[in-house]
Amino acid sequence: MNKDIVKGHWKEIKGKLKQQWGKLTDDEIDTMQGTFEELEGKLQRHYGYQKEQAEREIEKFLERNHLTEKT
Template identity: 50%
Template sequence: MNRDTLKGQWMQLKGKVRTQWGKLTDDDVEQAQGNVEMLIGKIQERYGHSREEAERELDRWLEQQRMTQAS
């Protein structure tokens, strides 16, 4: 799964996003609406990560989701 897929599958994935990043509020998740840049910003804000850290985390998580869907 890549970043482009996130927006297309947002309704299915937003609960998993909340599970993965529990510090994100419901409002954070709703505001992101699958927008990768906004989601990265929210992860940065809530977890105090650098942009690069937040991007790596999101990319790793998306890869895990892709692997889960493939099996």
């Protein structure tokens, strides 16, 4: 997965993140500023995901929202 997708579409996906993962606060979302690793870490902390699971969940989120790179 291209981790730059998250950063490149950050303004576009901020609201969708809150809908998907309601435990994330607005302040947390704002301070992440599109950093994939920070999003991954917040999901691990709030939802108890393992690193690999957090990555998969983010990938699925990007696919559902048509934000993946076409290969």
